[in-house]
Amino acid sequence: RPRTARASWDGVGRLADGHRVKLLANVGSAADARAAAAAGAEGIGLFRTEFCYLAATSEPTEEEQRAAYAAVLEPFAGKPVVVRTLDAGSDKPLAFLPMGEEPNPALGVRGLRVAFDRPELLDRQLAAIASAAADTGVELSVMAPMVATAAEAAWFAARARTAGIARAGVMIEIPAAALCAADILAEVDFVSLGTNDLAQYVFAADRQLGAVAALNDPGQQALLRLVGMVAEAGQAEGKPVGVCGEAAADPALASVLAGLGVTSLSMNAAALAGVGAELRSVDLAACRERAAKAV
Numbered sequence: 001r002p003r004t005a006r007a008s009w010d011g012v013g014r015l016a017d018g019h020r021v022k023l024l025a026n027v028g029s030a031a032d033a034r035a036a037a038a039a040g041a042e043g044i045g046l047f048r049t050e051f052c053y054l055a056a057t058s059e060p061t062e063e064e065q066r067a068a069y070a071a072v073l074e075p076f077a078g079k080p081v082v083v084r085t086l087d088a089g090s091d092k093p094l095a096f097l098p099m100g101e102e103p104n105p106a107l108g109v110r111g112l113r114v115a116f117d118r119p120e121l122l123d124r125q126l127a128a129i130a131s132a133a134a135d136t137g138v139e140l141s142v143m144a145p146m147v148a149t150a151a152e153a154a155w156f157a158a159r160a161r162t163a164g165i166a167r168a169g170v171m172i173e174i175p176a177a178a179l180c181a182a183d184i185l186a187e188v189d190f191v192s193l194g195t196n197d198l199a200q201y202v203f204a205a206d207r208q209l210g211a212v213a214a215l216n217d218p219g220q221q222a223l224l225r226l227v228g229m230v231a232e233a234g235q236a237e238g239k240p241v242g243v244c245g246e247a248a249a250d251p252a253l254a255s256v257l258a259g260l261g262v263t264s265l266s267m268n269a270a271a272l273a274g275v276g277a278e279l280r281s282v283d284l285a286a287c288r289e290r291a292a293k294a295v
């Protein structure tokens with residue numbers, strides 16, 4: 001880790017040669033958002049909306065949702081924000097969305113899959129997000145979690161457009177989605193790699209189980225090869241490819257991700273200064289060298 005991390009971060013993510021890598025924040029509450037703005041985040045790369053409802057026993061009304069989202073978005077007026085639609089199920093259960101008994105909840109009805117049977121739930125959330133964004137003046141994108149196929153991505157993007165939202169993207173956190181990133185990118189405006197779940201599914205290692213934690217290390221060759229494939233697909237399509245899993249918060253990995261072609265990194269506020277300073281210390285050629293070694 002760079003020893004001078006805090007001293008050289010000025011709130012603009014770029015490499016030593018000026019190559020831009022946007023540094024964004026992961027947030028789940030208004031307090032997180034305020035901390036992220038104070039830490040100099042260029043925007044929000046992942047708003048985990050399900051974090052607003054961990055204690056809710058019934059679906060929040062559209063107005064309740066609008067108010068909750070506006071409180072989080074408010075510090076980022078005029079800045080880009082990515083609001084993720086509900087990622088319920090598995091490690092993030094919501095009391096008002098019981099999934100029933102599933103033998104393997106991580107492989108079950110979770111994330112966007114919940115919306116296929118209940119599209120009106122997604123539509124209400126999209127409407128609330130759109131009006132919170134209009135109220136706060138943020139530059140809105142919405143993003144779906146746990147997308148497996150290009151058809152699912154197209155389905156989500158169509159519903160976002162119907163809700164009047166101009167930019168829609170999806171998370172790449174299922175290996176199938178990484179392998180077919182070009183087809184998915186043809187349907188959406190951007191993608192963001194969720195390396196926490198992607199590692200879990202690539203290595204068949206439960207992200208919640210300490211005994212297999214070593215397998216969930218995102219610095220491993222297999223995971224980075226997939227990241228590289230997705231970034232290449234993004235470059236070919238001319239569309240942004242971010243990383244919003246924990247990998248983005250690791251200064252040592254950040255340069256590798258930049259070298260693979262990732263265009264933004266989204267992390268907890270406390271990690272921004274360290275990652276920002278590390279990126280300032282290397283140019284793109286050095287990042288590409290590190291990436292080539294890593295894969």
Ligand code: PEP
Binds near residue numbers: 046048244
């Ligand atoms: C991920 O899976 O990497 C991710 C960013 O989403 P979450 O941790 O909320 O599942």
Ligand code: MG
Binds near residue numbers: 145173
């Ligand atoms: Mg995830």
